[in-house]
Structure formats: C-alpha cells, structure tokens
Amino acid sequence: MPPLLLKLSEKRPVRLHYLGVSYGLTPSLHKFWKNSGFVPLYLRQTPNDLTGEHTCVMLKALKCDDLETTCDPEWLTAFSKDFHKRFLNLLSYKFRDFPSISALSIMEAADAGNRNKKDIKKVFEKNTLYTQFSTYDLKRLESYANNMLDYHVILDLIPLIANLYFGKKFDGDVKLSGVQSSILLGIGLQRKDIDDLEKELSLPSTQILALFIKIVRKISTYFRSLETAAMQEIPEETAVIKKKKAIKLMDGDVTPNSTLQDDRGEEEDAEASWDPVPKTLEDDLEEAGDNIMKQMREKQRELINSLDLSKYAITGSSQVWEEAESQISAVTSGKKNTSTVVSIKNTESANKRKSTETAADIVAQEAKKMKQAGGKKSHRKSKNKR
Numbered sequence: 001m002p003p004l005l006l007k008l009s010e011k012r013p014v015r016l017h018y019l020g021v022s023y024g025l026t027p028s029l030h031k032f033w034k035n036s037g038f039v040p041l042y043l044r045q046t047p048n049d050l051t052g053e054h055t056c057v058m059l060k061a062l063k064c065d066d067l068e069t070t071c072d073p074e075w076l077t078a079f080s081k082d083f084h085k086r087f088l089n090l091l092s093y094k095f096r097d098f099p100s101i102s103a104l105s106i107m108e109a110a111d112a113g114n115r116n117k118k119d120i121k122k123v124f125e126k127n128t129l130y131t132q133f134s135t136y137d138l139k140r141l142e143s144y145a146n147n148m149l150d151y152h153v154i155l156d157l158i159p160l161i162a163n164l165y166f167g168k169k170f171d172g173d174v175k176l177s178g179v180q181s182s183i184l185l186g187i188g189l190q191r192k193d194i195d196d197l198e199k200e201l202s203l204p205s206t207q208i209l210a211l212f213i214k215i216v217r218k219i220s221t222y223f224r225s226l227e228t229a230a231m232q233e234i235p236e237e238t239a240v241i242k243k244k245k246a247i248k249l250m251d252g253d254v255t256p257n258s259t260l261q262d263d264r265g266e267e268e269d270a271e272a273s274w275d276p277v278p279k280t281l282e283d284d285l286e287e288a289g290d291n292i293m294k295q296m297r298e299k300q301r302e303l304i305n306s307l308d309l310s311k312y313a314i315t316g317s318s319q320v321w322e323e324a325e326s327q328i329s330a331v332t333s334g335k336k337n338t339s340t341v342v343s344i345k346n347t348e349s350a351n352k353r354k355s356t357e358t359a360a361d362i363v364a365q366e367a368k369k370m371k372q373a374g375g376k377k378s379h380r381k382s383k384n385k386r
Contacts, residue, residue, distance in 0.1 A: 021057070096191065100200060101182055161219055
C-alpha cells in the first residue's frame with residue numbers, strides 16, 4: 001500500500017485558479033496586498049468588535065490556461081466592477097470615516113482588476129450631459145471656474161460629478177492628480193467639509209480651495225468641449241431649415257410643434273429648426289450704421305435747401321467789382337503798398353434792414369426818442385427852479 005502521508009518535497013503542488021486573503025483593513029496591509037496584485041472583492045461595513053478594523057477580502061487570479069478545468073477569464077473583472085460600484089455608493093455612509101487617501105487606494109486596487117480597460121467606451125456625450133445637468137448648472141460651474149461665485153453655490157453638483165469621474169464615465173481628457181482626486185472624493189463622495197480635509201490632508205483651507213477650483217475648471221472645460229463638438233456635427237441643411245423655423249416662430253406664423261416646407265417642398269420637423277444668422281454681428285452693426293448715416297445726410301441736405309440764403313448775397317455795382325478785381329490782381333502780382341483786404345459795400349443790406357422793420361419796431365423807436373426828449377425837458381425845469 002502506498003504511504004498515507006508524503007513529504008512536501010515528494011508531492012507536486014496542486015494547481016490553483018486563484019489565491020485569496022482576508023485581513024483587518026489597515027493602510028499598510030492594504031498597500032502590501034495591493035502591490036502584490038490582489039483585488040478587493042468585499043469590505044465589511046461594520047468594524048470588528050475587538051480590533052475596530054473592517055474585514056477586507058482580496059483575490060488574485062492565477063494563470064490556469066493549461067488546466068483541464070478553466071474559468072472564464074473575466075470572472076474576477078466582473079466581481080471587481082461590482083465591488084467598485086457598491087463602494088462608491090457606500091462612501092457617504094459607513095465608509096465616510098475612511099481617510100480619503102485610503103478610500104482612493106481601495107478604488108485604485110479595484111480598477112486594477114479590470115482587464116478590459118480598452119473596452120471602456122466614451123459614454124458621456126452631449127445628450128448624456130443635458131440629462132444629468134441643466135443649462136443653469138453648467139453656467140454655475142463655468143461662473144465658479146471664472147472666480148465669480150463661492151464654492152457653496154456649486155456644492156450640490158459635486159456628488160454627481162464625483163460619481164461620473166470615479167465611475168469612469170469621462171474620457172481621458174479629464175485627468176486629476178492624486179491630491180485633486182482625494183479632494184474630489186472627500187467632498188463629492190464622502191460629503192466632507194473643507195475643515196475635515198484640512199486636518200486630514202494637512203493642507204491649509206486656502207490651498208484646498210485653490211486645488212478644488214482647478215478641478216471644477218477642468219470639468220467645466222470638458223463639458224464645454226462636448227457642447228462645441230456637438231454643434232459642429234449639425235448638418236448644414238438642417239441648419240438652414242432651423243433658421244427658417246426660428247424666423248417664422250418670431251413672426252408668429254407657426255407653432256413649435258408644427259412642420260414647415262423648404263423650397264424643395266420637403267417637410268421638416270419645425271421643433272428642431274434653428275440656425276445662427278448668416279451675417280456676423282459686426283456686419284449687421286456696420287450695415288445699420290451706414291443706413292443711419294445716409295438718413296442723417298439726407299436730413300441735413302433738406303435742412304440746407306429749406307434755408308433762405310439770398311439775404312447773405314453780396315451785391316454791388318459793376319464798377320465796385322472791377323475795382324476789387326484789380327486790387328486782387330495787384331496783390332497777386334506782388335505790388336507793394338497794396339492792401340490785402342478786399343471790401344465790397346453791399347448797397348442792398350441797409351435797405352433790407354430798413355424794409356424788414358415792422359410797425360412795432362418803428363413805434364418802439366419813436367417812443368424811445370420821445371422819452372429821451374421828455375427827460376431832457378424835466379431836467380431843464382429843475383435847473384430853472386433852483
């Protein structure tokens with residue numbers, strides 16, 4: 001009979017599919033097993049009564065392709081994804097007291113178990129953006145990124161942003177450093193205050209807020225790039241139809257749910273009909289300015305034509321004009337002792353002034369003369385009495 005027990009040196013080791021470990025979670029132990037390639041699959045929510053530590057179970061898949069009984073190569077990836085999703089949701093409950101750095105390390109270990117990182121598709125696009133955030137939310141994020149608001153105004157948006165970021169919904173355009181990721185995790189997932197992070201990270205609150213605004217600025221820039229890319233994908237024909245619909249909506253000819261026909265007689269949905277104007281704002285302003293200047297010049301011309309300029313005409317006899325012309329020719333020829341001032345007496349100006357006097361002006365002048373004469377007589381009488 002063969003012996004019941006054998007020496008280890010005489011027995012070949014049994015081929016395994018995976019290795020597992022269970023331990024009380026501490027930063028040092030988790031770092032050791034993480035560096036050894038183990039992936040977390042379970043974390044107890046309540047601490048141990050004796051040690052006060054949370055029990056953690058981690059596995060490591062071994063190479064077993066040559067064995068008779070093989071497993072699906074993605075079995076560990078499925079477990080790690082499920083743990084990652086549950087851990088994100090529980091960070092605001094039982095795991096809220098975890099240091100943000102430790103929580104971030106646990107999530108990194110869970111991500112290491114995802115062997116199909118190349119299969120992660122870009123699922124966050126413009127349509128998804130508008131289902132998660134309103135236009136007012138995006139405007140608040142942009143205003144805070146431009147230092148126009150306090151961080152309390154956008155605090156309600158941070159949990160959703162943190163879930164999207166740590167849930168790998170964003171593409172590679174959004175990259176955060178280790179400290180920035182810890183701050184986003186602490187504020188967005190664990191719902192911690194700035195004072196709590198100040199003690200935990202040993203950083204002043206001003207520096208934490210400075211890093212926080214950089215995070216929001218990166219997210220806001222990413223959202224704006226999604227909107228820009230979506231606008232560039234709009235077909236040109238659809239843009240023309242949208243413009244026609246927008247004009248008719250302003251005129252009140254159609255309703256938002258109605259349909260309109262283009263020049264080819266094809267019906268298009270009027271709900272999505274909109275397109276920017278063909279002219280730029282600068283061209284419109286320049287054209288409006290030219291029209292206003294043209295109207296002003298026409299009004300000035302009408303005003304000039306309505307004036308009576310005959311009263312400014314200089315009349316004189318032919319002899320006077322001949323003398324003036326001879327004086328001008330003498331000045332231009334360089335003769336000395338010749339006056340450079342040419343004067344022509346307007347014979348009609350005095351007559352015009354007299355002819356334009358009204359009866360009231362004549363009466364006023366006569367009354368003034370009589371008053372002056374009466375004043376002189378009274379002055380003479382006073383002298384005689386003396």
